Amino acid sequence: MTAYDRRRRVTIADVAGHAQVSTTAVSKVLRNAYGVSPAMREKVQAAIDELGYRPHAAARAMRGRTFTVGVLLPHIRNPFFADVLDGLMDQLAGTGYQAIIVQGGGADPEAERRAVEALTDRQVDGMLMIAPLASKADLEETARTTALVVLGRHDRSAVYDSVFDDDETGAELVVGHLLALGHRRIAHISQKDGSRVRPAELLHTIRARTYRRVMEEHGLADEVAVATTSYTEEGGYLGARELLARPSRPTALFAGADLAAFGALAAIHEAGLAVPGDISLAGYDNTRTAALAHISLTSVDQDGATMGGTAGRLLLERIGGRTSAVRFSVTPTLVPRRSTGPSPDGETRGGAAAG
Amino acid sequence: MTAYDRRRRVTIADVAGHAQVSTTAVSKVLRNAYGVSPAMREKVQAAIDELGYRPHAAARAMRGRTFTVGVLLPHIRNPFFADVLDGLMDQLAGTGYQAIIVQGGGADPEAERRAVEALTDRQVDGMLMIAPLASKADLEETARTTALVVLGRHDRSAVYDSVFDDDETGAELVVGHLLALGHRRIAHISQKDGSRVRPAELLHTIRARTYRRVMEEHGLADEVAVATTSYTEEGGYLGARELLARPSRPTALFAGADLAAFGALAAIHEAGLAVPGDISLAGYDNTRTAALAHISLTSVDQDGATMGGTAGRLLLERIGGRTSAVRFSVTPTLVPRRSTGPSPDGETRGGAAAG
DNA sequence: AAAAAAACGGGTAACGTTACCCATGCGATC
């Protein structure tokens, strides 16, 4: 059917023929297996180099290892994931493992399931799932057949590792910062996920829950306002529009992710409001864009590179045979910038603002 | 060695047993092959559903198709690639093809080669390579064994398809816009790639070459100033620092990519200069960040989603058997925003500015 | 009514690799 020439590939048999040895011997050399003399190793290696042989990953998958780790990403647009991936790649460099990435379709659990299946079907040796929406039971099912590390969830599982930042602390830092600036009407932009099961370990759930708790602890239960859209630019834009249209307009917005904060920025600007004069804005992830002087967005840093690197290390350990479960948590820090400032309400409590 | 249970997988033989037919029959149903009755199809499909069978991609790879397309991305950080990928995913949805992404290590051709090999080793049915650095000969070698579409290069090859925007027009639009605003000392930030061969079809080469040409056409050969760093935030920052430090400071900066423009923005701010008062800044790609009110970066839109979608369509066609080569080009448009304004030099020609 | 053609179902040999075995030869041990 295809016009492509798949036969040209050099196989282990070609190498064996060229080196005048058995295919078994070549396989042993490739795997550093026991029972090959230095002379044999050298001879085979020479043939491999000469013929430019590369192992056929699919054929390997039929028997043993693929030397591949799969990464599930909700969407590549979020730059925080780029930090994570940088950390992972660094960790994988020189190990012989290759990372392949699949995109899980944002907030759609069905698309995510398909993406995970694709990874399973390709027999990856291990998986790193970033902020997955699947239920814990689903994850454990996956972990039964594949080494699994989950990043961005606080799960406590016996069969897979978790890497996350302390989202509770992160959210406390933001809300506390805004409260200290005199804000009372603080609103939050969160993410809606299509999962029917709503795992309390999802990071956006924790950020929203913590926001609510801190507000209540400060007697501001009545001021709680959450727009549940998504951690994207569009989501932030829509969420901010919704919140700004409220009769009692918030003086501060805590977006659960920088990306959403950027969208909110557009909505705020469109409404003719000034940041932080009329409204303070804070995000989460401390992306590079947040650091730009013209944006100068207050955010929470969670060191994605370290998280990604750790996840990679844990994954390799797990592929190597570790069966005990590890939970690794990083403590986030607040990075205050110019997008947050004193509340325009000053000490004045309550009072409805313009619509 | 591994503690993971790979045997649990449902195979075609299980389905055949359950449906009381041969494995051949099941395979035929799966492939929609000729010679299966409606009754047979129904019976087999029922068994497939009941057992939750999924084809084993690696086993398929040994014989025929993997229903996988590989995407080579220089780096996932660049949001323009997210647009491209969105277009590709839309095109692939419902076709049964899965996209797997590998990251090619930015400007390092060696890392890129490894990433492409990883895709080849995994027997993808087709590849989309985004802005690859490899030589045309290398690409054609790859195209010999795999359906190939290259995005972001102007290559004229007989064995693979090219999708690109007219970078010459794009660069002309930017430089023309800046010239019309009275700028004379216009500098450019380009990308250095590690390739020894320097294919004239690389997009950053074209943008830089066109910048130079237009400058010369306007008698500004002496004002040509190019910093060759990279299309990243760091690259833009370093490039802008270098250019701003010149004895005759430019009044306008044309960054070859938005990402680099953001870095340049930081450098400009650090130097205590105002945009566009002291210096105008333009990018390329029209990313969402560029559209943010606080950034408002003049840029060039090249509709990444359309490019990605087209690339996907061409790839599917090619996998389907097309052997003729297609070149698809989109015409970019200028999106003027507030980051560009009249030259502070006014009509005054020449004259060195402060250091 | 006979012959030809089409439709349908199944057997089987690959695809490239690895893991388990076994065979050989050699030095060390008693």
Added chain:
DNA sequence: GATCGCATGGGTAACGTTACCCGTTTTTTT
């Protein structure tokens, strides 16, 4: 000097799927 053990190399059966056959039945054509 016979036996043992170990180092070394190779034979071979999978792994799950598909493509090429071939045999049988059913339909169409003459």
